[in-house]
Amino acid sequence: MERPDVNPYDALLLVSFGGPERPEDVVPFLxxxxxxxxxxxxxxxxxxxxxxxxxxxxxxNDLNRDLLAAIEVTLAEAEIDIPVYWGNRNWxxxxxxxxAQMAADxxxxxxxxATSAYSSWSSCRQYRENLFDATAPLGDAAPRLxxxxxxxxxxxxxxxxxxxxxxxxxxxxDGVADQAExxxxxxxxxxxxxxxxxxxxxxxxxxxxxxxxxxxxQVAERTGVTRAxxxxxxxxxxxxxxxxxxxxxNDHLTALAERGAAGVVLTPIGFVSDxxxxxxxxxxxxxxxxxALGLPAVRSATxxxxxxxxxMIRDLLVERASVERGESVQRVSLGSIGPMWDIxxxxxxxxPRGPRPALCGLDS
Numbered sequence: 001m002e003r004p005d006v007n008p009y010d011a012l013l014l015v016s017f018g019g020p021e022r023p024e025d026v027v028p029f030l031x032x033x034x035x036x037x038x039x040x041x042x043x044x045x046x047x048x049x050x051x052x053x054x055x056x057x058x059x060x061n062d063l064n065r066d067l068l069a070a071i072e073v074t075l076a077e078a079e080i081d082i083p084v085y086w087g088n089r090n091w092x093x094x095x096x097x098x099x100a101q102m103a104a105d106x107x108x109x110x111x112x113x114a115t116s117a118y119s120s121w122s123s124c125r126q127y128r129e130n131l132f133d134a135t136a137p138l139g140d141a142a143p144r145l146x147x148x149x150x151x152x153x154x155x156x157x158x159x160x161x162x163x164x165x166x167x168x169x170x171x172x173x174d175g176v177a178d179q180a181e182x183x184x185x186x187x188x189x190x191x192x193x194x195x196x197x198x199x200x201x202x203x204x205x206x207x208x209x210x211x212x213x214x215x216x217x218q219v220a221e222r223t224g225v226t227r228a229x230x231x232x233x234x235x236x237x238x239x240x241x242x243x244x245x246x247x248x249x250n251d252h253l254t255a256l257a258e259r260g261a262a263g264v265v266l267t268p269i270g271f272v273s274d275x276x277x278x279x280x281x282x283x284x285x286x287x288x289x290x291x292a293l294g295l296p297a298v299r300s301a302t303x304x305x306x307x308x309x310x311x312m313i314r315d316l317l318v319e320r321a322s323v324e325r326g327e328s329v330q331r332v333s334l335g336s337i338g339p340m341w342d343i344x345x346x347x348x349x350x351x352p353r354g355p356r357p358a359l360c361g362l363d364s
Contacts, residue, residue: 003079004318007325011083011102011110012075012317013145014068015095015127018088019058019275025091026051029058032090047237050280060275061091063304064115067273070310078314085110087134089127095134102143109144111317112360115272117152117211118186119203119340121193124150125349128358135359146324147360148316150340152211153333156312157303161211161269162218164301168265169223171298179262180296181228182219183252184212185286186270187277188233191243193352199345205231205245210335211269228261231269234281249282250289253297263296273304 020029026048027041034044051058068086075082083105087098102110112131116123128147135142151157169177186208197204212231220226232252236244247255249266256264266286268278282299290297303309315332322329323342331339344361 006080006082006317006321008109009082009111009317009321011085011107011143012071013110013112014064014071014084014086015112015131016064016086016088016115017060018091019060020051020091021057021061023052023056026056029091050276054279058276059279060273063273063275066305067310070305070307071313074307074310074314080314089130095130096137099134099138099142103138103141107143111320112145112147113313113316114147117150117157117272118207118270119150119349120189120197121349121351122189123204124344125351125358128344128360129351129356131359132357145359146320148320149342151312151316152207153214153335153337154312155332155334156308156315158211158214158218158334159308160301160303160306161215161267162222165215165219165265165267166222168298168300172263173296176263176296178225181256181261181264182216182267183249183264184229184231184267184269185234185249185282186231188236188244190238190352191245194245196350199348207337208269210337214335215269235277249286253286253289253293253295257293257295261295264290266297266299268302271302273302278302
């Protein structure tokens with residue numbers, strides 16, 4: 001097999017959300033996340049209780065370390081010899097520090113992989129704004145950054161999700177699996193943010209529904225059972241006066257129990273790893289809701305450091321490198337939407353608080 005060419009890139013940057021690793025980090029981390037929104041410290045301390053239940057440590061940084069290692073393995077297997085860096089938006093290692101290190105190391109151009117698969121301000125453009133902020137202090141010494149395309153419909157993301165559901169079905173009580181319904185869960189966002197997402201609006205919801213349809217179809221093909229399925233939401237954090245995407249996962253579970261559903265598999269389709277929204281909102285709250293309702297429920301796995309997911313990142317790097325060299329490429333995707341753009345269009349995923357500069361887009 002010929003070694004893939006990743007020129008013009010001399011580095012890969014894993015871009016993630018970040019999370020606290022000690023109890024004393026929790027409130028400062030939440031202050032970073034909510035800066036500019038006027039949320040009282042008392043409310044942040046209340047939210048912080050979710051983290052304190054897990055020792056004041058979010059799983060996300062450890063999961064990123066695992067993913068980083070898996071990426072390095074898949075690059076080595078393909079004999080791709082470039083460094084992989086990792087930077088966070090909201091906690092150490094901060095993007096600003098990592099970009100400064102990359103510049104000091106002589107990196108001139110890096111491809112960026114974000115641990116968020118969908119289009120919206122909070123799941124895409126905010127990352128791009130943070131990349132701008134991190135490179136601005138470096139001036140001309142800053143590496144050029146290109147964000148790899150969205151991957152919600154890439155086989156390397158879809159396949160681990162499907163396998164996770166199949167494994168979860170086996171954990172349901174005897175006689176329940178064939179009647180079990182699939183409850184796909186993602187992070188809720190304000191309705192207005194969804195309406196502004198993507199190039200033409202509502203991309204966040206549309207992309208999720210496309211991924212859900214593809215996964216549900218593959219599960220039906222693999223099991224011979226066509227299952228009822230729904231997309232629901234978790235982690236709403238806005239005031240009641242602001243409409244957010246609904247229904248909430250707990251409300252949906254209540255409705256399923258009331259109509260006599262046999263059982264459910266909770267599938268965190270909106271998340272690439274088991275971070276706090278998964279281990280608290282689903283594993284703690286939602287499963288407790290299902291238990292109280294007498295509704296058999298299990299939660300399926302996220303892709304995390306699955307070798308197929310890591311290989312997808314490698315393949316997206318190789319794909320984008322070919323594009324930048326002016327070569328024709330075959331873009332892999334599943335579902336009905338097709339492969340996404342490499343460079344975000346003008347006005348894509350507008351910031352709800354007003355325009356801010358961002359990298360990796362035509363309006364950068």
